[in-house]
Amino acid sequence: MQLTQHQIDYCMECGVCTGSCPVSRNWSEFSPRQIIKRTCIENPEEVTKRRELWQCLSCGRCYSRCPVEIDFPEFNRQQRVAARLQGNLPQESHHGVMQTISLLQTAKLTQSRTAWARDAGKFSDKGDYFYFVGCLPYFEVTFRYLNLSPLTSAKSVLKILNKMGIEPVISNEERCCGHDALWSGDEEKFEKLAKLNMEVIAASGAKTVIFSCPEGYFTFKNNYAKLFGNLPFEVVYLTEFLAKEWNNANFTFSGNGSSSVTFHDPCRLGRLSGLYESPRKLLANLPETKLVEMERSLINAQCCGTSAWMECSSCSKSTQVERINEARDTGAGTLITACPKCQIHLTCAQQGTDLNLPVKDIFTYLAERIKLD
Amino acid sequence: MRLLGIDERRLRLKWVSASEGALFAAEIQSYVELLKELGDNPLSDAHLCQMNPMMRSEMQKEEPAGA
Amino acid sequence: MEKSGAVAIVGAGIAGIQAALDIANSGFRVYVIEEKPSVGGVMAQLDKTFPTNDCSSCMMGPKLVEMANHPNIEILAYTDVVDITGSPGRFELTLKKKARAIDPEKCVGCGICAAKCPTKVSDEFNIGLNQRKAVYIPYPQAVPLIYTIDKEHCRYFTKGKCRICEKVCKNNAVVFDQPDVMETIQAGAVILSGGFEPFNASLKGEYGHGRFPNVVTSLEYERILSAAGPYQGHIQRLSDGKKPHRIAWIQCVGSREAHFGRPHCSSVCCMYATKQAIITKEHEADIDTTVFYIDMRAHGKGFERFYERAKSQYGVRYIRSLVSRVVPNPEDNTLRLSYAPEGERVRHEEFDMVVLSIGLCPNKTAVDLAKKIGVEVNENGFCITDPLDAVATSRPGIYVCGALQGPKDIPDSVQQGSGAAEKATALLSEVRGTMITERKLPAEKNVAGQAPRIGVFICHCGINIASTVDVKQVAEYAATLPNVTYATNTMFACSTDQQQEIKRLIHEHNLNRVVVASCTPRTHEPLFRDTLREAGLNPYLFELSNIREQDSWVHQGEPEAATQKAKELVRMSVSRARLLEPIYDISYSVKQSGLVIGGGLAGLTAAMAIAEQGYEATLIERTDTLGGNALNLYYTEEGASPALFVQELIHKVESNPLIKVFRQTEISSISGSCGNFTVALSVNGKEQQENHGVIVVATGGEEYKPEEYLYGKNPRVMTQKEFESMLVNDPEKTKKYNRVAMIQCVGSREPDHQYCSRVCCTSAVKNSLKLKELNPSAQISILYRDIRTYGLKETYYTQARQQGVRFFRFEYEQKPKVSAKGDCLEISMLDAGLQLEVNMDADLLVLSAAIRPKAGTKDLSEIMRLPRDEDGFFMEVHPKLRPLDFATAGLFLCGLAQGPKFANEAIAQARGAVSRALTVLSQKEIVSEGVITQVDPRLCRACGECERACPFSAIKVQTVGDRKQAVVTEGLCTGCGACNVACPTGAASLAHFRDNQVHEMLQALCA
Incomplete structure (x- = not known):
């Protein structure tokens, strides 16, 4: 949504945005309120020269609380598009490897990214349901050093779907959904990726595309729709799908001991998409699992601290440590996430500290407790 | 590289000390032969996106003679 | 009367240059006096140097330039020393500054006079292989870069005609009636480093030098091999210019020769011939190379391996026989050599x-001067020095170093230069700093916020670049690149006059970045950075593009592609130059004391030298006794006594108020960096900490305990050290031995210890002579592979033979066999010369056992993170030009810890190491390069990946205020960038090599 000068003018300078912002808590010079105000006064070229543009996590807390509903994340994103053209670029993390991978995916290449699935279950190249795996095969390589296996989530998803009698399409041609490109102001890259993904899904004949990553879900649901008009397929996040189909699935459970868990709402699933209930319902369906909520959950959940593989910093670390401590305070033994990036960030932050809270993906957790054979 | 479908042989890692000039030359020569066999870079159209947009427009403006 | 705070150095070859730099860098003024028009000595004429095969002028270049730019050094070239009077602390030198007939203030070295001069003269720098003009500079990179008129050949001076040079010189620098000027200077100490002349090969008429066109001397061949020489590095015969297919080297021409009064060995020829043969093979693999020799003297560090490689890898052929006759074939000028190989x-x-x-x-001029001023010389003209103090001449306050003291190679010359420097400055320690000038620099311009204005200079490097790359085209291309304000090509970007030109252009065009496309940064980056600083620009706004080593030299056959590549390299450098930022070097204070590790001869000498220089020293020794191996080194071949000397030295050290001695002490750990090391010592088991500015490692070596030849199993078998002890402590018993055999190279020159222990041949000879003193009729047989009594020690070998000691040679593959026979020993061997079995009985067998690094060297190297070479000795930063320095600043080494050597060499080396250490110690503050990693605290997550990646322990996660973050210890950071790669957020970023700068270069390349 292109914010007009008029809409920015709505700002009452109440300060709720800045007070709610996780970045502001660490770096007081980052102030959404002041950024909005400056845009009203300063020259556009001056505004887009600033580095702060890149520090916003687009978590949406400010937007969700703003009395006049100013969409600050989107406003900031548009500034980023202009900033890029001026040579104002973000500090990419991990030497820009994730950005490079998605860049390479804009070219004609034939990926080889389904080997993990062959051992895990059955899938095909045509069908009604398309499982959009996202970046998990690449995360598996780049985050090995954290002793994480992001593909475990994908394997769990496949096993659960198979158990439900679904052989989803899993494609070698899938590209990054383009979420990061979009949110870092690179609309050209986003559009290239989006076009290729649409071709891939069309070729499979799928009517429903299932996501286990909230960012993929959010991007397809909102941005692909904006770009391509009404999408010729349904876009659904897996917890929604499972919650709906639970009774038909007739799952039985393998006892894995009683477990007390807490749940971290990913920004793109919770606050920005409004999907809070389905993950909770799934956890409640499991015997021997007790969910304890963190102090700030549902719409108030705090972001995991890093966005779009850029600007990772001491502020991100501080935000992550705060969230982990909040999780520990619940007394739960495991922190459950529903987003691969939240899992990675909250795990990485514990390195070099004596925090020791296991962070588990929800689908992996489910697959451990449902009889799948 | 495997995931992206890029032939792994396009990456080579070799330890050569500064006094092993002949070894370096032989290695580069054999690598160039291999690369010629493997053919053109299949991803060559992707790189322009990555360049600093300001630089990119500069470079595109002046195509120096013989470059 | 107060002492003078200046030192005069007579002779500017590599030894003199090293001495000059050490002295100038430790607070004294230096006069460097050189009789030739420019400095550099013979090393400037060499193509490559053994055993690393580095290019000679590339290695020496930076030292020459440092000398030329040094505020404390005054170079007086083309000047003779007429007399030296006075006494230590106050000498007066009478100098004759010879007239070049060119005004040095006006000459810019442009070369137009030489271009127009009609007179051609044999070029002595190229040993007459080509010609120069009557007005000339010896070689293009000469320092000082001032032309000279050769009055013996100039038409004006000989016939009163011509004067063309005067007409064409734009600066009116030609002054025909310029007189010689007599001048006197004062100096507190004098160092004689006049070097050597090559032997006149035509004296050996049978070899035909001077008569047969294809017989050349080794120095002529160096010039032939050199890419800057008369044939541009194409090996060709002088008779017809064709490539030779078979080349022979004849060793010992003018050495080991009683005939010409040259009984000594020249030390370097075996190695340089090997080097020349290897380089020949590298130039043209199909040339057959053969070396005719008597003994192969590969006695220095790395030499034995070099020799073995020549044989196995390059196929150089070695024939153990000198050549008796050389007959030329008049039709094709080939040469027929006659020789008598062993057994044939x-x-x-x-x-x-x-x-x-x-x-x-x-x-010769150096010898004449020495004689004139009362410095004793031997019958060959080498300065006579104290047997244990190799740099002290017979006249106090006047020291000697380099080949003038005795034939030696470059590492030994460099070490001796440092050793002489230390003696000179010890004499003058109380007047340190009284005669130096501070460098005056203009204020640095602030270029922040300015658009880049880049000046690009494309260097011809004579023919090195220009013969392959179209330099002018590259300069024209550079001018089209964005932000390039000025671009040009130049003959020698590194020459002194070109530095002036660059400064001028910086001012004229208001440049705020400079790119030079030339050779490797290793040679001249500091020079160009200094030039920028002198022009008021931060030195890090400079970028050097290597279009020589990485372009013209490796693509000689493809000039078009090479020119294209040069353009791309320049484009890359220009794109980086846009993003360069000013960087400020860091200065920090120096703790004015030194730690010496090891209380043997070298360690004691070093501690004493530090104290003599006026600084505090701590000496630590692992055992409870000082003195080390010298305690039972009773006599040298010259009759000195290291054992007595070291006892006196121990006494002096222990009674010196500036020196603390800790026995039973080891190092537990070390931290900090040059100027400020913190060392944890374990003194008798108790922990103690000390702070020092510099550390000298002198941990020594030990004699190998043989496992072969029945050692340890038979009481009649002992090592040379044990034999020496017996000779001194129990002469009555020893003289009863009538038949003594010695076996050389025990534990040395083996595949897993491929080095020579240097001292054993001389040891065997000296002990044989000692035994002969006690028992003139003793039968002594020395079984050897090569006799390596190098340099002036050759005369002792001659003496031993004259006294009837017999020498039998064996090959490595047929080592002698030793067995007990009754109550004596039987030794059988295959004599290589006769190719016959020889059996001998012996009452005593003495093994010349190798020198090994001292036990515990490996552990110490791990605690202190110091490198060792393949044989376990400590590794210096460069075996040729920096033999006393470790790669880590502030750490130095000397003595057996560095490699096998003689007592007097260990002493000279220890002094040399202290001289090197003084370049740090003599300053209250030192400056370290600002190219180190900087941590952006905002981006740092304290994850610790950087700490895990750093090989120098230079970056660690620490608590800073209320947070943890990575912190860099500036003195330890070498700017390697490993932490940058490990850091996931980009918090660790190397100044001057930022990600965006590297990224821009790659983008420019791929554009």
Whole structure:
């Protein structure tokens, strides 16, 4: 949504945005309120020269609380598009490897990214349901050093779907959904990726595309729709799908001991998409699992601290440590996430500290407790 | 590289000390032969996106003679 | 009367240059006096140097330039020393500054006079292989870069005609009636480093030098091999210019020769011939190389391996026989050599070219001067020095170093230069700093916020670049690149006059970045950075593009592609130059004391030298006794006594108020960096901490305990050290031994210890002579592979033979066999010369056992993170030009810890190491390069990946205020960038090599 000068003018300078912002808590010079105000006064070229543009996590807390509903994340994103053209670029993390991978995916290449699935279950190249795996095969390589296996989530998803009698399409041609490109102001890259993904899904004949990553879900649901008009397929996040189909699935459970868990709402699933209930319902369906909520959950959940593989910093670390401590305070033994990036960030932050809270993906957790054979 | 479908042989890692000039030359020569066999870079159209947009427009403006 | 705070150095070869730099960098003024028009000595004429095969002028270049730019050094070239009077602390030198007939203030070295001069003269720098003009500079990179008129050949001076040079010189620098000027200077100490002249090979008429065109001396061959020489590095015969296919080297021409009064060995010829043969093979793999020799003297560090590689990897052929006759074939000028290989009849073989390995004779003017001023010289002209103090001449306050003291190679010359420097400055320690000038620099311009204005200079490097790359085209291309304000090509970007030009252009065009496209940053980056600073620009706004080593030199056959590549390299450098930022070096204070590790001869000498210089020293020794190996080194071949000397030295050290001695002490750990090391010592088991500015490692070596030849199993078998003890402590018993055999190279020159222990041949000879003193009729047989009594020690070998000691040679593959026979020993061997079995009985067998690094060297190297070479000795940063320094700043080494050597060499080396250490200690503050990693605290997550990646322990996660973050210890950071790669957020970023700068270069390349 292109914010007009008029809409920015709505700002009452109440300060709720800045007070709610996780970045502001660490770096007081980052102030959404002041950024909005400056845009009203300063020259556009001056505004887009600033580095702060890149520090916003687009978590949406400010937007969700703003009395006049100013969409600050989107406003900031548009500034980023202009900033890029001026040579104002973000500090990419991990030497820009994730950005490079998605860049390479804009070219004609034939990926080889389904080997993990062959051992895990059955899938095909045509069908009604398309499982959009996202970046998990690449995360598996780049985050090995954290002793994480992001593909475990994908394997769990496949096993659960198979158990439900679904052989989803899993494609070698899938590209990054383009979420990061979009949110870092690179609309050209986003559009290239989006076009290729649409071709891939069309070729499979799928009517429903299932996501286990909230960012993929959010991007397809909102941005692909904006770009391509009404999408010729349904876009659904897996917890929604499972919650709906639970009774038909007739799952039985393998006892894995009683477990007390807490749940971290990913920004793109919770606050920005409004999907809070389905993950909770799934956890409640499991015997021997007790969910304890963190102090700030549902719409108030705090972001995991890093966005779009850029600007990772001491502020991100501080935000992550705060969230982990909040999780520990619940007394739960495991922190459950529903987003691969939240899992990675909250795990990485514990390195070099004596925090020791296991962070588990929800689908992996489910697959451990449902009889799948 | 495997995931992206890029032939792994396009990456080579070799330890050569500064006094092993002949070894370096032989290695580069054999690598160039291999690369010629493997053919053109299949991803060559992707790189322009990555360049600093300001630089990119500069470079595109002046195509120096013989470059 | 107060002492003078200046030192005069007579002779500017590599030894003199090293001495000059050490002295100038430790607070004294230096006068460097050189009789030739420019400095550099013979090293400037060499192509490559052994055993690393580095290019000689590339290694020496930076030292010459440092000398030329040094505010404390005054170079007086083309100047003779007429007399030296006075006494230590106050000498007066009478100098004759010879008239070049060119005004040095006006000459810019442009070369137009030489271009127009009609007179051609034999070029002595190229040993007459080509010609120069009557007005000339010896070689293009000469320092000082001032032309000289050769009055013996100039038409004006000989016939009163011509004067063309005067007409064409734009600066009116030609002054025909310029007189010689007599001048006197004062100096507190004098160092004689006049070097050597090559032996006149035509004196050996049978080899035909001067008569047969394809017989050349080794120095002529160096010029032939050199890419800057008369044939641009194309090996060709002088008779017809064709490539030779078979080249022979004849060793010992003018050495080991009683005939010409040259009984000594020249030390370097075996190695330089090997080097020349290897380089020949590298130039043209199909040239056959043969070396005719008597003994192969590979006694220095790395030499034995070099020799073995020559044989196995390059196929150089070695024949153990000198050549008796050289007969030329008048039709094709090939040469027929006659020689008598071992065990065979006389053979004749044809060669296309013959190289005579000529010996080293002391420089005649240097010898004349020495005699004039009362410095004693031996019958060959080498300065006579104290047997244990190799740099002290017979006249106090006047020291000697380099080949003038005795034939030696470059590392030994460099070490001795530092050793002489230390003696000179010890004499003058109380007047340190009284005669130095501070460098005045203009204020640095602030270029922040300015658009880049880049100046680009494309260097011809004479023919090195220009013969392959179209330099002018590259300069024209550079001018089209964005932000390039000025671009040009230049003959020699590194020359002194070009530095002035760059400064001028910086001012004229208001440049705020400079790119030079030339050779490697290793040679001249500091020079160009200094030039920028002198022009008021931050030195890090400079970028050097290597279009020589990485372009013209490796693509010689493809000039078009090479020119294209040069353009791309320049484009890359220009794109980086846009993003360069000013960087400020960091200065920090120096703790004015030194730690010496090891209380043997070298360690004691070093501690004493530090104290003599006026600084505090701590000496630590692992055992409870000082003195080390010297305690039972009773006599040298010259009759000195290291054992007595070291006892006196121990006494002096222990009673010196500036020195603390800790026995039973080891190092537990070390931290900090140059100027400020924190060392944790374990003194008798108790922990103690000390702070020092510099550390000298002198941990020593030990004699190998043989496992072969029945050692340890039979009481009649002992090592040389044990034999020496017996000779001194129990002469009555020892003289009863009538038949003594010695076996050389025990534990040395083996595949897993491929080095020579240097001292054993001389040891065997000296102990044989000692035994002969006690028992003149003793039968002594020395079984050897090569006799390596190098340099002036050769005369002792001659003496031993004269006294009837017999020498039997064996090959490595047929080592002698030793067995007990009754109550004596039987030794059987295959004599290589006769190819016959020889059996001998012996009452005593003495093994010349190798020198090994001291036990515990490996552990210490791990605690202190110091490198060791393949044989376990400590590794210096460069075996040729920095033999006393470790790669880590502030750490130095000397003595057996560095490698096998003689007592007097260990002493000289220890002094040399202290001289090097003084370049740090003499300053209250030192400056370290600002190219180190900087941590952006905002981006740092304290994850610790950087700490895990750093090989120098230079970056660690620490608590800073209320947070943890990575912190860099500036003195330890070498700017390697490993932490940058490990850091996931980009918090660790190397100044001057930022990600965006590297990224821009790659983008420019791929554009």
